Amino acid sequence: MxxxxxxxxxxxxxxxxxxxxxxxxxxxxxxxxxxxxxxxAVSLLATVVKRKGK
Numbered sequence: 001m002x003x004x005x006x007x008x009x010x011x012x013x014x015x016x017x018x019x020x021x022x023x024x025x026x027x028x029x030x031x032x033x034x035x036x037x038x039x040x041a042v043s044l045l046a047t048v049v050k051r052k053g054k
Contacts, residue, residue: 001040005032005036005039008031009035012027013025
């Protein structure tokens, strides 16, 4: 979960770092929060489905 979040955040920040306004930092933070939230939700859902399948 942390690897996916870190990878996407670093890639977005690197790609957007040439923005002169500096707002790429806000975008990278939003990518980090969104990726962390979605990967957490998918992990939780997968755990619940796996436990109910036993």
